[in-house]
Every structure is written in structure tokens, then in C-alpha cells.
Amino acid sequence: MLSTSFWEHRLRGLPLTGLMAAWLVVPAADAWAQKSTLNGGIYTCVDDSGRRLTSDRPIRACLDREQKVLGSNGAVIRVVPPSYTGAERDAIKAEKRALREERARLEEEKRQNRALLSRYPNKALHDKARSDALVQIDEVIGAVVKRGTDLEGEHKEIKTELEFYQGDATKAPPWLQRKLEDNLQQQKIQQQFMMDQVAEKSRINVRFDEELARLRKLWIQYGYKNAESTVAQPEKNGAGTASAN
Template sequence: MDRKKIVRLSSLLLIAAVFAPVAFAQIFTCIDASGRKITSDRPIPECLSKDQKELNPSGTVKRVVKPVMTAEEQRVADQKLKSEAEEKARIEEERRKNRALLSRYPNRAAHDKERSTALAQVDDVILAAQKRIGELADQRKGINEELEFYKKDPSKAPASLRRQIEDNEKSVAVQKRFITDQDDEKKRANVRFDEELDRLRKLWAQAAAPTATATPTSVPAKK
């Protein structure tokens, strides 16, 4: 590179360095607490508690710099953002659940079938427990027949026989409690299916309505 080109390049770099701060200068303006308009090339300390406008070179507003918040204001703002994020997440989760419900139960028949299957499984368990109670009743008859030999003086009955009676009674009680628990489970299942059905009716109606303004996935869950 010859000397003339070096001198020319150096001149261009010097000009760029001189005018760069002007080309990219920031302009801030605000009205302070006393009503005085202040303009500066950087954020204005006197207006930290007020809105400040950053202007383009043409004088138009580029952006508005919000006031610096106090610790309490920042806490409130952060809490608001957190609440909004949680609400957004809740809505998205609700939509996901609704989509899953519609996918699993596209119509009433599918939901009714699921209910019948679930209740039938509980009924099968109850029948097994009732059958076991019947077996224990037959077992108790045999024990009672042996106990007849000691009818005049039950205290002479062998300890093993008395233990059989005690074990039999405990087993019957366990099966009865189990049946009660299963009856409660059926009630809970019916409540759950009823709540689902109420929710699904709204989702099915929205899915079937061509002019519905809300999507089927936006229906809130019944509380």
C-alpha cells in the first residue's frame, strides 16, 4: 500500500471517529418535579422518579424510559409478573387437559363405556369379597359343629378352636370393611365421571359449533 493510500485511509478513520458520537448521540428529555423541561445526552438523574423520553435525531419519541421503582414498587411489580405467569401457565395446563379429555372421550358413548368399565371392575372386587365372606361362613359352621362338643362348658374348648373362631371373626370384619371401602370408591368414581361429563358437554358443544368464538380447549374446568 503506497503512502497516499495510507494517508487517505487514516483521514477517513479520523473523520469517522470524530462524527461517530454525534451520529449515535442519545437525547433524553423530561419534566422534573418543579415543572422544568430538561434535555440531556444521557438518562436524567433529576427525573429518575418520572417518565423520560428518548428521542430520535428527528425529535420523534424513540422510547419511554419508565421511572426507577422503589424496593416496594419493584416487589409489587415482580409479584404481578409472577401472578400473570402463573395464570398463563394455569390456562395452558387447562387447555392441555381439555384437549386430552376430548381425545380420550370424543363422544358421550366413549365416556359412558369408560364409566361402566370402571364401575364393573369395582363390582368384581366386591363380589370377590362377598364370596370370601361366604367361604368364611361355611368355615364358621364347621367350627361351630366342633364347638357343640363343649356346649355344656365352652371353657373346656381347646385354645386352637377358640383361635379359629377369633381368626374367622376378624377375617369377616376385614372383608366387610373392604366392601364398604369399595362402595365408597364407586361413589367417588361416579362423582368424578359426573364432573367430567359436565365439562365434556361444554367441550363437545363448542367442538360441534362452527361459529363458536372460543376453542374447545379454552373451557375452564369445573371447580
């Protein structure tokens, strides 16, 4: 900032009218220089009413919008972003977090689509995978049925032994009572296990049904024109090469 002595030196020898005009300019120039250097410049913005405001510090009426900071030559030297309340900042953070999560979800969906197309380029392979999964469950169910049949046979033998005690388990010796209790407990466990396997079989079918519906859309989207055929393969001219972008 230029000192007053500098201006006094420059003004010596000026005519009266020039002297008066110069002394009017000096305070204005000095004030602008002081304001433009205070806090790094002059803040300016347009408020809700459309008024342009200026200040040597951040303008309270414009805290919810950006404010420009002007240098001594009137050029914009920086832009101050809006200042938000705690609740507003939390809302902005939540919105950004939701956007990140949505982008991550979409990327994961693309990854899954690529994996699904790579694994099942046609319905024949998908049908085979379903069949293999169901065969495993059916084998488990078969074992459960066999175990249940064996337990029913054991229960009949125990009932036969109980006939000696008029069918009253309380009159039977402790070892026979324990054998009966164990048999009934094992039958209950096998029944629950059977229910679980039936439910699992249903879940497998639902999963493969949903996958097939999804695959059919992907096959169309990426040019797997013969995917419904039992011998379908991706097109060799580029169609059917899944990028799932």
C-alpha cells in the first residue's frame, strides 16, 4: 500500500484543481487497497433478492451460496464455497455416501453379470447346473428317508419290548426308557432335517429361475442369439462377447 508521503510528493506542483481532484482520489484508492488486502480481497455475491453485496469479509447473507473474492484490480482471485449448517453438512455427506453406495452397487452388478455370462453362455449349461444342484439335494433327502425308515423300525422293536410292561414306558427299566427317548428324539431331528432339505430344494429352484430370467435379458443385450438352444454358443463376430459395461 502506498504511503501518504508518496502521494504528497507526487502532488507538489499540481494546479489547484488537479490538487483537489487528486486528494479526492487518494482516500478512495487507499480505502480500496486496504479492503482488497484485508482477508485476502473483497467478497462479493448476489443475495436472495438479487442484490449484489460486497464486503471485506465473508458476507453472512450469502453463506448459503458461493462468494467471489476480488483482488485490487477487480479480478476474481478465488471462489469461496457455500457455508452450511451442521444438519446441511450431514445431509450432503449422506447424499454423497448414498451416491457412492449406488455406484458400488452398479459396479458389483456389472461384475456379477460378467461372471454369470461367463459361466452360463447358454441355457443348456444353466439347466445342467440346476440339475446337478438338485441331484445333490435329492441324495441327501434319500439318506434322510432311509434313516427315518430305520428309526421307525427301531421304534417298532421298542414298542414290542414295552408290551412286556403293558405298553407303559414308566414301568420299563431305565435303559429301555432311554432307548425310547433317544429314538423319538432322533425321529424328530430327522423330520426337521427333511423339512430343511425340502426348503433348500425350493430355494435352489427359485434361485435358478431368477438367474434364468436375468440371463435371458443379458443374452439378448449382449447378442447371445441362440442361447436358448441346447447347443448355443456366443456369436464369433463379436456379438456374445460380454463386457457387461
